[in-house]
Amino acid sequence: GQQLNQSPQSMFIQEGEDVSMNCTSSSIFNTWLWYKQDPGEGPVLLIALYKAGELTSNGRLTAQFGITRKDSFLNISASIPSDVGIYFCAGQLGTGNQFYFGTGTSLTVIP
Amino acid sequence: NAGVTQTPKFQVLKTGQSMTLQCAQDMNHNSMYWYRQDPGMGLRLIYYSASEGTTDKGEVPNGYNVSRLNKREFSLRLESAAPSQTSVYFCASTEGGVGNEKLFFGSGTQLSVL
Numbered sequence: 131g132q133q134l135n136q137s138p139q140s141m142f143i144q145e146g147e148d149v150s151m152n153c154t155s156s157s158i159f160n161t162w163l164w165y166k167q168d169p170g171e172g173p174v175l176l177i178a179l180y181k182a183g184e185l186t187s188n189g190r191l192t193a194q195f196g197i198t199r200k201d202s203f204l205n206i207s208a209s210i211p212s213d214v215g216i217y218f219c220a221g222q223l224g225t226g227n228q229f230y231f232g233t234g235t236s237l238t239v240i241p
Numbered sequence: 242n243a244g245v246t247q248t249p250k251f252q253v254l255k256t257g258q259s260m261t262l263q264c265a266q267d268m269n270h271n272s273m274y275w276y277r278q279d280p281g282m283g284l285r286l287i288y289y290s291a292s293e294g295t296t297d298k299g300e301v302p303n304g305y306n307v308s309r310l311n312k313r314e315f316s317l318r319l320e321s322a323a324p325s326q327t328s329v330y331f332c333a334s335t336e337g338g339v340g341n342e343k344l345f346f347g348s349g350t351q352l353s354v355l
Contacts (some may be wrong), residue, residue, distance in 0.1 A: 161342060163343065163344060167271075170351075172347050172348045172349050173284075174346075175343055175345060178341070180341050218284070222342065227346055228274070228299065231283045232283060233281060233282065233283040233287075
């Protein structure tokens with residue numbers, strides 16, 4: 131199957147710092163999704179992206195659909211303790227196709 | 242509006258036992274999916290159903306069967322559980338085939354096979 135390379139694998143940051151993570155693929159996707167997963171819970175959708183170059187925000191979170199359509203980026207500004215969790219990217223090759231997932235970025239926020 | 246509901250939340254099986262994981266969605270979605278999540282390997286697709294009446298294999302289908310019972314429900318069956326099937330299982334759904342899709346997940350089933 132398709133492989134999405136997500137980096138970094140883990141991050142340890144101070145409260146108030148900004149966070150950046152990204153996903154890259156060898157294939158062109160038409161949809162990028164970003165999720166957050168808390169322990170013992172299912173992934174929760176944060177942001178959906180559908181056009182190359184698209185920049186979408188959800189509160190302190192901003193995600194971008196890369197112009198090559200092979201990558202996507204997620205930024206979190208002014209991190210807070212409740213941002214702790216695992217963040218996943220997911221990509222879809224085309225309408226109706228299955229989604230592929232990155233291996234996740236584990237975020238720890240130190241108060 | 243509950244979204245995607247999975248049962249049970251936890252299950253312990255002995256090797257060789259069988260069980261069915263249940264999933265239902267109330268969003269009138271066409272497509273439903275079963276994933277397993279293992280440490281360091283992300284989410285891997287087991288089976289999916291693009292629409293009512295159809296099912297297809299995903300990346301890791303061996304040892305599993307599925308049934309799309311109706312538009313709302315999609316079950317995953319382990320006929321003879323093996324320790325390698327110890328994992329967290331997630332059901333998900335999306336409107337399917339209409340573009341600008343969003344994939345929504347249930348809260349998961351943690352399965353241990355001894």
